[in-house]
Amino acid sequence: MRGKTKRQMADIPVGGLSPLDHAVSIQSSDTMKIVKDAISHGQTMLAFQPVMRSGSRDTIGFYEGLIRVLDPTGRVVPAREFMGRIEDTETGREIDVLALRHGLRSLKANPKLRLSINMSARSIGYRPWMGCLNRFLRETPQIGERLILEITESSAMMVPELVIDFIQRLQPKGICFALDDFGSGQMAIKYFSEFDFDIVKIDGRFIRGLSGSPDQQAITRALNAVAREFGMLTIAESIENEQDANLATQIGIDCLQGYYFAAPTTQPEWLIDKNSKKRA
Numbered sequence: 001m002r003g004k005t006k007r008q009m010a011d012i013p014v015g016g017l018s019p020l021d022h023a024v025s026i027q028s029s030d031t032m033k034i035v036k037d038a039i040s041h042g043q044t045m046l047a048f049q050p051v052m053r054s055g056s057r058d059t060i061g062f063y064e065g066l067i068r069v070l071d072p073t074g075r076v077v078p079a080r081e082f083m084g085r086i087e088d089t090e091t092g093r094e095i096d097v098l099a100l101r102h103g104l105r106s107l108k109a110n111p112k113l114r115l116s117i118n119m120s121a122r123s124i125g126y127r128p129w130m131g132c133l134n135r136f137l138r139e140t141p142q143i144g145e146r147l148i149l150e151i152t153e154s155s156a157m158m159v160p161e162l163v164i165d166f167i168q169r170l171q172p173k174g175i176c177f178a179l180d181d182f183g184s185g186q187m188a189i190k191y192f193s194e195f196d197f198d199i200v201k202i203d204g205r206f207i208r209g210l211s212g213s214p215d216q217q218a219i220t221r222a223l224n225a226v227a228r229e230f231g232m233l234t235i236a237e238s239i240e241n242e243q244d245a246n247l248a249t250q251i252g253i254d255c256l257q258g259y260y261f262a263a264p265t266t267q268p269e270w271l272i273d274k275n276s277k278k279r280a
Contacts, residue, residue: 038069038070043070044069044098046099047266048268051235052257053255054236054255062114064117066118093126096126099117099119104143114146117149117150121151121156147174149177150179152180153187157186157188164191168196176199182200183223199232200227206223208244210236211241211243217247224252
């Protein structure tokens with residue numbers, strides 16, 4: 001390699017990959033190992049983000065529980081670094097089980113809490129996931145009335161008939177269903193009424209910068225109108241400033257969610273209150 005410049009060295013493939021791709025591959029493998037180790041050692045938790053009522057900005061409608069995976073030092077591994085790669089895998093199903101278990105335990109411990117939990121349609125036929133849900137419903141039947149299950153458009157459209165049957169079976173137990181990323185383009189309109197979701201969360205791509213984009217405003221109004229026609233509650237995701245919050249409210253969206261109101265936190269107010277009482 002004598003005489004090679006750094007630029008020339010960078011162009012030499014490593015195992016058929018460029019040095020950059022090789023480094024990315026190693027980082028990806030390391031991240032997946034951290035995720036799998038965290039699952040096996042119970043190093044996961046939920047972060048909670050409030051969903052606010054648009055008509056009363058200081059009133060929380062419910063919380064969304066977002067799964068967090070911790071590395072060996074206790075730091076959170078960003079979900080974007082692994083979620084896309086595990087969705088079709090056993091690891092993805094295990095993450096769904098953990099999210100559901102954390103969520104149901106929170107609901108059981110806090111009778112006033114209403115909480116949404118994300119899931120993939122692939123978990124509907126996954127025995128550990130269904131076993132977890134059924135066990136909690138047997139032990140505390142009323143818990144279903146405070147549980148919301150979120151399924152993305154893309155996930156729902158992979159197995160629409162299965163999702164439709166799943167919703168019809170569980171709604172009588174009080175469970176609500178939210179269609180996440182509404183408007184992302186995955187939903188076939190013929191299925192929309194058949195799904196019978198209770199809530200739709202309008203895709204954040206239409207909400208970020210809403211106040212400055214007439215096109216996004218037109219799309220958001222149309223999506224909100226469709227959901228209204230079917231009697232569904234609407235939520236605007238990714239609210240990041242007051243202008244977008246005000247316009248979403250004017251459009252008639254029922255609830256607002258985003259960093260403008262609060263970032264997801266692993267220390268929600270009810271946990272802080274409980275810890276304060278214990279120290280007292």
